[in-house]
Amino acid sequence: MIENPTIRMRRSPTMFVERLFGDVALQSVAIIVVVLALIALGALLYDVFSDGWGRLSWRFLTTFPSRRPAESGIYPALVGTFYMVGLTTILALPIGVAAAIYLEEYGKGNRLARIIELNIANLAGVPSIIYGLLGLGLFVRMMGFGRSVLAGAATMALLVLPIVILSTREALRTVPKSMREGSYALGATKWQTIWHQVLPSALPGIFTGLILSLSRAMGETAPLITVGALAYVPFAPDSVWSPFTVLPIQIFDWISRPQVAFAENAAAGIIVLLAMLLAMNSIAIVLRDRFQRHRN
């Protein structure tokens, strides 16, 4: 922001008013737009909470869905979500971090690395439902995983991979050069430097990125629908080969039904989902703060 001296220059009162008017008009329209957007956010939260708050209870979290809305719960969807997020972490974290180390530490300026980089940037813009079709063709059919939680998690891992790679690179880049040079001066090889110095000190940053990408995976619905997560699952998954459902799909199923009582269930499910996302994002923010303080 730089001060604009011209506003205070008054040659004639009318000219001053005219000049000021445009300025004030643009600023007020812009403020109105921002306020309207925030009101929309408020309306959304108000709508969901006023519809769903009454349905929330311990029973809602621990019972199975049912034909009778008042007796329905989200237990299988919750367990399915945890399975899916856990498996996605196991699959996406090692591959994403390894890819980032290659691109950041070894492949700099290399033609192949540049192609991979461009490709990652493009992948980040592919609609999520396309990943669902990939998962359906590749994991469910070709590799024979069936409509299992493993197929869903593998699809999600591919979906979040670009985010994990980008945020890990960001974290690796913030490790100060002096740290690497100190390690080299003590005779460490490049790999020893990366493994013992660079990675540990980039770890909080890597985890922040991971948590943010997992919260993306937790809210995604479309790709899991195409992979074949079921809308009605009267049991919790007990292995990676189980059929499964997740919270967003349970919510989608309830929204699609005409009865008002099911909409209330959906709203209650949304509250649980938003609470989980809020918790994860808070952890990410705390981690990032600590990371930054540590750096300074």
Place this chain on the structure above:
Amino acid sequence: MLFVCAAVSVLVTGGIIAVLLFETIAFLREVSIVEFLTGREWTPLFSEKHFGVLPLVAGTALVTGIAMIVALPAGLLAAIYLSEYAPRGLRRIVKPLLEVLAGVPTVVYGYFALLFVTPLLQQFIPTLSGFNALGPGIVMGIMILPLVSSLSEDALHSVPNGLREGAFALGSTRMQSTLRVVVPAAFSGISASFILAVSRAIGETMIVAVAAGQQPRLTANPLVPIETMTAYIVQVSMGDTPTGTIEYRTIFAVGMLLFVMTFILNLVSNRLRRRFREEYA
């Protein structure tokens, strides 16, 4: 070993193209590409089957258009406010709040569109049907607004202060410097954000799957039920369509079209963004 992991990302792109291509070719063996791209009726799930994808494309275009009418001007104005007018303290509060909008899962927006925005609109437009393009379009615009505002703000922010100071020295007000100097200077960055917004809207699935309906229809009327390409894929996936049937293959053909459209838009957007970065590097 590390390289193999990095190459996985290329394999993913290859995998997407291979899977889509494989099923699309099988589909095109039974339906001519001319019928697919120019047919005006889409009824693959009925006994009398027609495979003209235009109604789905029209539905997608309609919802995307409405979303853009909301998101582009509002996003740009928000960006102008945050970059040129807002005091620093306020900016630090408003920006993350706007980003919360981008973090809300899309199925939640679907709920909002179907059970809050559409009933609200029906009070003003009594002929609005329960499923329609208008409500989801508006909600999608709200969802995409933070994307436009944050990318446009980056573009505005990277315009050197010297340009602003020059405009002020010539006696312009902040509005004049913003609209006549800063926004034109950031033009390629702003258009990159607009194109990315279009691509996001085309690929957005859950809002339209919940609230826009399941009736493929070649219309520009935002008040009646329609169906988008993404919602069609969801509709077929929710049912139990056996592998290898023509119905099963249609979702890959539609997916291919969707992929090509968004891929081209993303390429153009990336190219534009790189250009504006070079201008002021």
